[in-house]
Structure formats: C-alpha cells, structure tokens
Amino acid sequence: xxxxxxxxxxxxxxxxxxxxxxxxxxxxxxxxxxxxxxxxxxxxxxxxxxxxxxxxxxxxxxxxxxxxxxxxxxxxxxxxxxxxxxxxxxxxxxxxxxxxxxxxxxxxxxxxxxxxxxxxxxxxxxxxxxxxxxxxxxxxxxxxxxxxxxxxxxxxxxxxxxxxxxxxxxxxxxxxxxxxxxxxxxxxxxxxxxxxxxxxxxxxxxxxxxxxxxxxxxxxxxxxxxxxxxxxxxxxxxxxxxxxxxxxxxxxxxxxxxxxxxxxxxxxxxxxxxxxxxxxxxxxxxxxxxxxxxxxxxxxxxxxxxxxxxxxxxxxxxxxxxxxxxxxxxxxxxxxxxxxxxxxxxxxxxxxxxxxxxxxxxxxxxxxxxxxxxxxxxxxxxxxxxxxxxxxxxxxxxx
Amino acid sequence: xxxxxxxxxxxxxxxxxxxxxxxxxxxxxxxxxxxxxxxxxxxxxxxxxxxxxxxxxxxxxxxxxxxxxxxxxxxxxxxxxxxxxxxxxxxxxxxxxxxxxxxxxxxxxxxxxxxxxxxxxxxxxxxxxxxxxxxxxxxxxxxxxxxxxxxxxxxxxxxxxxxxxxxxxxxxxxxxxxxxxxxxxxxxxxxxxxxxxxxxxxxxxxxxxxxxxxxxxxxxxxxxxxxxxxxxxxxxxxxxxxxxxxxxxxxxxxxxxxxxxxxxxxxxxxxxxxxxxxxxxxxxxxxxxxxxxxxxxxxxxxxxxxxx
Numbered sequence: 001x002x003x004x005x006x007x008x009x010x011x012x013x014x015x016x017x018x019x020x021x022x023x024x025x026x027x028x029x030x031x032x033x034x035x036x037x038x039x040x041x042x043x044x045x046x047x048x049x050x051x052x053x054x055x056x057x058x059x060x061x062x063x064x065x066x067x068x069x070x071x072x073x074x075x076x077x078x079x080x081x082x083x084x085x086x087x088x089x090x091x092x093x094x095x096x097x098x099x100x101x102x103x104x105x106x107x108x109x110x111x112x113x114x115x116x117x118x119x120x121x122x123x124x125x126x127x128x129x130x131x132x133x134x135x136x137x138x139x140x141x142x143x144x145x146x147x148x149x150x151x152x153x154x155x156x157x158x159x160x161x162x163x164x165x166x167x168x169x170x171x172x173x174x175x176x177x178x179x180x181x182x183x184x185x186x187x188x189x190x191x192x193x194x195x196x197x198x199x200x201x202x203x204x205x206x207x208x209x210x211x212x213x214x215x216x217x218x219x220x221x222x223x224x225x226x227x228x229x230x231x232x233x234x235x236x237x238x239x240x241x242x243x244x245x246x247x248x249x250x251x252x253x254x255x256x257x258x259x260x261x262x263x264x265x266x267x268x269x270x271x272x273x274x275x276x277x278x279x280x281x282x283x284x285x286x287x288x289x290x291x292x293x294x295x296x297x298x299x300x301x302x303x304x305x306x307x308x309x310x311x312x313x314x315x316x317x318x319x320x321x322x323x324x325x326x327x328x329x330x331x332x333x334x335x336x337x338x339x340x341x342x343x344x345x346x347x348x349x350x351x352x353x354x355x356x357x358x359x360x361x362x363x364x365x366x367x368x369x370x371x372x373x374x375x376x377x378x379x380x381x382x383x384x385x386x387x388x389x390x391x392x393x394x395x396x397x398x399x
Numbered sequence: 400x401x402x403x404x405x406x407x408x409x410x411x412x413x414x415x416x417x418x419x420x421x422x423x424x425x426x427x428x429x430x431x432x433x434x435x436x437x438x439x440x441x442x443x444x445x446x447x448x449x450x451x452x453x454x455x456x457x458x459x460x461x462x463x464x465x466x467x468x469x470x471x472x473x474x475x476x477x478x479x480x481x482x483x484x485x486x487x488x489x490x491x492x493x494x495x496x497x498x499x500x501x502x503x504x505x506x507x508x509x510x511x512x513x514x515x516x517x518x519x520x521x522x523x524x525x526x527x528x529x530x531x532x533x534x535x536x537x538x539x540x541x542x543x544x545x546x547x548x549x550x551x552x553x554x555x556x557x558x559x560x561x562x563x564x565x566x567x568x569x570x571x572x573x574x575x576x577x578x579x580x581x582x583x584x585x586x587x588x589x590x591x592x593x594x595x596x597x598x599x600x601x602x603x604x605x606x607x608x609x610x611x612x613x614x615x616x617x618x619x620x621x622x623x624x625x626x627x628x629x630x631x632x633x634x635x636x637x638x639x640x641x642x643x644x645x646x647x648x649x650x651x652x653x654x655x656x657x658x659x660x661x662x663x664x665x666x667x668x669x670x671x672x673x674x675x676x677x678x679x680x681x682x683x684x685x686x687x688x689x690x691x692x693x694x695x696x697x698x699x700x701x702x703x704x705x706x707x
Contacts, residue, residue, distance in 0.1 A: 044522070044529040046628065179677050205669075205676040212624050212631060215412040216669035217676045223400040236628075239531060243625040248408075249542055249549040269533045269626050 035073040035332045037062070037323060038096040039316070040107025041132065042084040046236040050109050050263045053309025054131050054316035055079055058106055060298055061320030072328055078102065082113045084234075089113030090120065097124035103332040104129070106319040109312065110234070111135030111154075111182040114147075121146040127326075127338040129319040132312055134259060134282070135185050139362040145338050148345070150318050150355055151282040151311070152366030154185050157259060160368040161230075161280040162193035165256050169396045170228035172202045173256075174221040176241055177232030178209035186232035186258050202226050209233065212240045218248055227396035229253050234260030239269045246273040254278070254394040263309055267376045274373045276393060278381065282366050283311035283352050285380040291351035310378070311352065318350035400547040405670070407548045413666035414659065415554055415623065418561045421658025422616035423639025425565060425651055426609045432649040433585045433605045434499065436506040440490065440513040442636020444610060447486055448617030449534075449627045450521055452479035456535050472537040472618075479614040486517075487610030488603050496602070514633060521629040531628045534621035557619050564615055565655055568608065572651065577604055585649075641687040647700020656698050661686075 039058045042051035062075045080096055082089035089108060096102050097120055105121070108114040109132035121128045122144040130138055130149040134157060139149050165173065173194060177187035184206070191201050203224040205217040218241065221229060229245075231238050238261045245251070257279040267274045286292035286308070295317060299308045322341060329344075330336035345357040347365075354365045370381035374391070385391040400408070423445055430438040452475040459466070459474075466474065494513055498505040522528040538553035572578040580601040583591035588598050620635075621627045638661060646657025661683055668675040668682040675682070690697060 045630075046529075046531055048529050206674075207676050208680065210631075210634070212626075212628075213412075213416055215416075216409060216666040216679070219405060219408045219412060220670055223405045236531065239626060240624070246625070247551065247623075249544070265530060269531045271533055271625075273625070 032072065032074040033332075034076055035103060035327055036076050036078065036099070036101040037320075038078045038080055038099075038102045038105045038107070040080045040082050040089070040092050040096065040105055040113075041109045041316075042113075043079060043081040045083050045085075046265065047084045047109055047234065047263070049265050049306050050132065050235075050309050050312045051081075051084075052304075052306040053263075054109060054312040056299065056302070056304045056306065056308075057295070057313035057315070057317035058131070058320045060295070060302065061317045061324065065320075065324045071324075073332070075324065075327075080107075082108055082110070084110035084113060086112050086116035089117050093117040093120045093126075097121070097126045102126070103327065103334050104323045104337050106131050106316060106323060108133045111138060111185070112180055114138045115141070115181055118142055118144060118147055125334045125338065127323075127334060127341060129322055129341065131316040131319040135181055136189075137181075137185075139360045143360075145342050145361065148341055148357055148361030150322070150350070150352075150363050150366075151315050152363065152368065154182075154258075155189050156366065157280050157282065157368055158186060158189035159193045160370075161256060161258070162190055162197060162199070164278075164280070164370055165228060165230075166194065166197045166199050168393070170254060170256070171198070171396065172200045172225070172227045173230050174202050174224050174226035174228075175204040175230040175232060176214065176217055176221060176237075177204070177206055177230075178211075178234070178237045179206040180209045182234060182260065183209065183232045183237070186260075187230070190230055190232065207237065209237050211237060213244065214241055215244050215248060218244050218250060222248060222250055222253070225397055226253060228394075229255050231255060231257040231261065233258070235263050235265050238266055242266075242270040242273040242277065252394055253397070256280075259311075262311075262371055262378055264307060264378070267373045267378065271376070275375075276386070276391075277373045278393075279371050279378075280368050281311055281371055282368055283314060284367055284369055285383065286310050286314065289314055289352045290349065295351050314350075314352040318352055318355065321350050322348065322355065404547045407545070409666055409670045410663075411548070411550065411554070413663035415558065415662075416666055417659035417662025418558055419616065419620055419623065419635075419658075420638055420642045420661050421655045422561055422564070422612060422619065423635055424642035424646065424654035424658040424661075425568065426612045426616075427636075427640050427643040428646070428648055428651060428654040429568075429605060429609050429612070431643070432651075433581055434495075434602060435503065436495065436499070437503075437510065437640065438495075438609070439507065439510040439636060439640070440517055441510075441609065441613060442634070442639055443514045443517040443632035444483060444487060444613035445617040445620065445635055446521065446627065446629060446632035447517055448479050448483040448610075448614030449621040450525055450532075450617075450629070451482040451614065452476070452618045453532060453534065453621065453627065454525065455479065455482075468537050475537070476615060476618055479618055480611040483614035483617075484607045484610040487606045487613070491602065491606045514636065518629060518632055525629070528629055531626045533626055534624070537622055553622065557623055561615075561619065564612065565651070568612070569651060571608065577601075581605055638683075641684060643697075644687055645690050645697055647697025650697065650699045653697050653699035660698075 080092040082092045105128045111133040114133035134154045136153040177183040255277040259281045261279040262281045326337045326340040330340045348355045355363045371378045372381045426441045455478045542549050542551040580596045584601045642657035642661040643654045646653030664683045665679045668679045
C-alpha cells in the first residue's frame with residue numbers, strides 16, 4: 001500500500017516537472033532577441049532638462065517598438081550621463097563603445113561632448129545618431145560614417161537668426177558669447193551672416209561658460225549702445241547674462257539667443273529677466289510636426305517629471321526611430337547599421353518631419369523656428385502675443 | 400554712457416564682486432590664523448549656507464507661512480547660520496581635528512575631500528540638486544541713476560551689511576573674551592591652554608564664526624546673482640583663498656583688501672584689456688602668483704621668521 005502511494009507521488013512529481021520544463025521551452029521560443037542601444041546626454045547638471053527631455057523622447061520610441069508585435073527585436077537602452085562635460089563624455093562613450101552588446105547610440109546634447117567623443121565612435125565603429133549637438137564639425141569636421149545627425153547645424157541656425165534680427169530693425173548688435181566650441185561657433189556664424197546682410201557687430205565679449213558674474217562685460221556692451229544683444233551661449237551663461245542685465249538696468253535692450261537657451265531652466269531660473277528674450281531652434285513647433293500631437297499626448301500620458309522639451313524630445317524620438325528601422329532591416333550589427341543609415345536615410349518620415357542625410361550624415365532638411373519667452377514659457381514667436389502686437393519687443397535703440 | 404560713467408559702473412561692479420570674495424577670504428584667513436589650516440571646503444560651506452536658506456524658504460512657503468521680506472531675511476540668515484554652523488563644527492570634530500597635529504598636507508587633503516563631499520551631498524540630496532535654482536527676492540528691487548550709472552538699492556544694502564559683518568568680526572576678535580581666546584590659540588595653543596584657555600572650545604567657536612560668515616556669504620551671493628548652483632563652491636573657495644593670500648593669510652584686514660583687489664582686478668581686466676573678458680580669471684590669478692613670488696606675506700600680512 002505504502003509503495004503504491006509513493007509510486008503515485010513519484011509519477012505526479014515527474015509530470016509536474018515535465019510540464020514546467022516544456023512551458024519554459026515554449027516561453028523561450030516566443031521571446032524576441034534583445035538588442036542593446038545607448039542614449040548619451042546630460043542627465044544631470046545645468047542642461048539636465050534638455051537631456052532628460054531627450055532621453056524621455058528616446059524611450060517613448062523604444063517602448064513603442066517593444067510593444068509592436070511586428071518588431072523582430074526587443075530593445076533595451078542604457079542611459080549614460082555625459083554631464084555636458086568633455087571628459088565625462090569620453091568616459092561615457094567608452095563605456096558604451098566597449099560594450100559589444102550595444103550596437104548603436106543616440107548622443108549628445110552639448111556640442112563639446114560630441115566633438116570630444118567623435119573619434120571614439122569611429123574607432124569602435126559605433127553608429128551615433130546625434131539628437132542635440134549643433135556644432136557643424138560634429139558631422140562636417142570629420143569623414144566618419146558613424147557620426148550622423150537629425151538636427152541642423154549652427155550655420156543654418158545663425159543664418160536664420162541673423163536674417164530675423166536684421167529684418168526686425170536691429171542693425172547694431174553686441175555679442176556676449178561663451179568661449180567654448182559651441183559659443184564660439186555660434187558667434188562666428190552669426191557674425192558672418194549678420195555682417196553680410198549689412199548689420200554691424202558693435203562689440204563682442206567672450207567669457208568662460210561657467211561665469212555667473214558678467215556685469216563687467218555687460219557694462220561695456222551697454223556703453224556701446226547696441227540695438228540688441230546676441231547671446232551665443234547655452235543655458236547657464238544665458239541665465240547669468242539675463243539676471244545680470246536686469247541688475248544693470250538693461251531692460252531696454254532686446255536679447256536674441258541660440259537654441260541652447262531653449263530649455264525650461266532658462267525662464268524658470270531667470271524669471272522676469274527672461275521675458276521677451278528670443279532664441280532660434282531647429283525644427284517646427286510640436287503642433288506643426290507630423291507626429292507632434294501624438295508625441296505630446298504620449299509624453300503627457302507617461303507622466304515624466306520633466307516637461308516635454310522642444311525640439312530635443314522630438315529629435316531624440318526621431319533618432320530612435322531611425323536606429324530602430326536600421327536594426328530591424330539589417331540586424332544588430334554596428335557596421336551594417338551605419339551603412340544602412342547612411343545609404344537609406346533619404347526623405348525619411350520622422351516625428352518632426354523629413355530627414356535626409358547628406359554624404360556626411362548631416363540632415364539637410366532641418367527648418368528653424370523663432371521662440372520668445374512669454375509669461376515664463378517658451379512660445380513659438382509666430383504664435384505669441386509679440387507677433388500679434390499685443391506685446392511689444394524692445395525696439396532698436398537706433399530707431 | 401561717457402567713459403567716466405562706464406568707469407564708475409565698473410568700479411561698482413568690482414566692489415560688489417570684491418565684497419563677495421572678501422566674505423569668503425575672511426573665513427579662510429580666520430581658519431588659517433587660528434588653526435594653521437587651509438580650509439578648502441569653505442567655499443562649499445558658502446553654498447551649503449545658500450542652499451540651507453533656500454531650503455528653509457521653500458519649506459516655509461510650502462506650509463503657507465507669509466512673512467514680510469525683512470523679517471523673512473533675518474529668519475533665513477539665522478536659520479542658515481545655525482544649519483551651516485552645525486555642519487561646520489561637525490566637520491571640524493569628525494574630520495579636521497583628528498589631523499590637526501599631522502603635517503599640513505593632511506588637513507589640506509581632508510578639507511579637499513570634505514569640499515567634494517559637501518558639493519555632492521547638495522547635488523544628491525537637495526531636490527533637483529543638479530539644476531540652478533532661482534533665489535527669492537528678499538531685498539528692495541529697483542535702482543536710481545547717477546547719470547547713466549545704475550546704483551541698485553539691494554547693492555547698497557548688501558555692501559553695507561557685508562561691511563557690518565566684518566566690523567562685528569573685528570569687534571569679536573579684538574574686544575571680547577572669545578576673541579582673546581582665539582588670538583591666544585592662534586599665537587600659541589600650548590601656552591593658551593596653560594593660561595586657562597579651553598582650546599577645543601575656542602576652535603569650535605572659530606568654526607561657528609567661520610560657518611556663520613559662510614552662511615551670510617551664501618545668502619548674499621544668492622540675492623546678488625539671483626540664482627545658486629551646487630557646483631560653484633569650489634571656484635568661489637579658490638578665489639577666496641587667493642584673495643586671502645593677496646591680503647595676507649592670517650590678517651582679517653588683509654583678507655578684506657585682498658577680496659576687493661581680486662574683484663577689481665577681474666572687473667577692470669575685462670573692461671580695459673583687449674580680450675580681457677576671456678582671460679580675466681587668468682589675469683587675477685597671475686597677480687596671486689606675483690604676490691606669492693615677490694611678497695608672500697601679502698599686502699597686510701607680517702613676515703614671520705621660524706627658528707629651526
């Protein structure tokens with residue numbers, strides 16, 4: 001009797017083990033292979049809202065791909081913080097590049113970091129679709145097929161900026177710019193474009209990008225009696241300049257700046273000092289982007305701590321779209337992905353618009369939009385009360 | 400603006416920058432004079448002070464406390480001073496005192512490590528610590544003009560208050576029993592102990608005073624620039640230390656002079672020299688090097704001879 005009970009228990013346990021084993025085998029057969037990507041940007045520090053906005057956009061695209069039953073792969077992303085510092089960026093890229101599982105990257109936000117790490121991408125044959133850095137040399141300063149970019153360059157941005165500034169009657173402009181590659185490139189390109197139109201750079205002052213006290217420089221700028229001040233800087237120096245201008249009573253001089261200002265930290269920190277400041281940014285307002293409405297809805301539904309950052313969230317989302325398409329087409333192979341992106345990115349539809357890579361991996365279809373700070377938020381200029389005439393920009397002093 | 404008006408405005412800019420540096424420099428000179436240590440974390444203590452005040456302000460706003468600006472400022476200064484003093488004395492007892500008899504390089508390394516710890520602690524534990532934070536407006540805004548020279552009301556108040564703090568410090572050091580003790584320990588701690596001075600308590604009091612100065616400097620810095628950022632403490636400390644060297648390490652008057660001189664050099668270098676704005680810091684630090692080579696005792700420091 002006892003042996004019969006033991007025998008039945010033995011059969012039952014064996015049946016249970018076999019069932020579990022077969023279930024796991026079936027689960028393994030149904031799982032997609034995992035592809036590892038990396039996102040690199042300033043996730044902490046003074047540019048973190050741009051970096052976090054970009055990362056969130058990138059992850060929205062990844063999550064969509066993972067939820068798509070037609071995707072061949074499951075995508076995992078390693079987020080690496082470059083802190084908008086060259087030395088940290090090199091470490092960040094090395095970390096991604098030496099991980100053979102990572103087949104593609106979307107990085108960076110700060111031009112200095114992209115420039116510092118460009119050689120590494122080529123050395124490790126790691127494709128990088130840049131989502132934020134605008135310095136021309138990121139794509140045109142090398143012949144690396146691995147370096148590609150969805151946004152435009154500082155050249156086009158400043159040409160648009162110069163035309164707008166000149167057309168609005170600001171003929172005499174003083175410039176305060178940071179002496180980093182980013183700031184210097186902005187100033188050089190703006191200066192060239194503006195003087196070609198017949199404008200005059202009455203004074204220019206370069207300062208360290210970490211400066212918080214620029215009262216000395218702004219006092220000289222004030223004395224030069226400009227129509228407007230051009231800020232060739234990213235957020236930290238822009239914030240300091242706006243606050244110092246308020247301190248010096250320079251509320252009668254219009255400010256025009258660069259895409260580096262176009263993050264929420266600028267109006268949030270500078271407060272009323274930022275009201276009416278203009279900047280120029282790649283891309284169109286999200287409402288006018290082909291996939292903008294859906295992206296905005298998905299972003300808000302996701303409940304991210306950082307609000308959507310225009311244009312950085314759509315750019316990073318688009319970079320992810322391109323990378324995913326390449327991986328789906330050619331598989332998780334760095335060289336094949338690079339080749340696919342360079343050869344097939346022509347008139348590609350992305351969330352923000354068309355993308356076409358030229359022979360340097362540079363998107364040549366990037367539009368630009370003017371934004372203005374209105375009541376503490378960045379608003380497309382054409383949609384603002386400044387455009388309708390309800391509010392007035394500061395008129396040129398030479399009028 | 401005429402050239403004279405530009406110069407006048409630049410002098411105001413330089414004096415305001417100088418007073419910020421002087422407040423930090425005085426702290427450095429106090430620590431060096433009493434304890435013979437270079438407290439490299441002092442710059443980050445200034446940032447601790449500014450964040451402490453901002454944190455108190457945020458909490459008070461969150462619970463709905465509505466206080467007029469002047470009493471609010473006093474509360475924030477007192478609260479920030481208490482918090483910073485606790486951090487300062489705790490740092491001294493845990494990290495600095497154990498190495499006070501060791502070679503000076505040890506206390507240098509300890510305070511450098513403390514500097515990094517304080518900075519990273521703000522970054523990690525303060526909400527959104529990596530972002531720049533706007534500072535509340537606690538002083539009257541607005542200005543009057545002398546011709547085209549802008550003179551802000553808050554600049555005047557900040558400058559006078561900083562001078563007041565330095566006078567208070569001078570009175571404490573020169574006219575109080577605590578001050579006698581501090582000077583006695585600074586001259587010879589063994590002899591001071593023999594004369595009945597509680598050296599440990601005196602050192603604690605020195606750190607309280609230094610931390611209060613840091614807190615006041617931090618709040619003033621936040622009010623003046625309108626924003627604070629966790630990473631600015633190290634450079635502020637380096638400049639404050641350099642200003643103390645120019646003035647003469649160990650001399651309170653020298654630290655004040657050094658702070659103003661450093662601020663004026665930076666400002667005038669930017670204003671008067673071609674490409675001066677790009678190299679203003681380099682020029683100011685070059686002046687420090689020149690002092691170290693040709694007058695290491697600084698402007699008001701004394702040459703000391705050491706028996707070997």
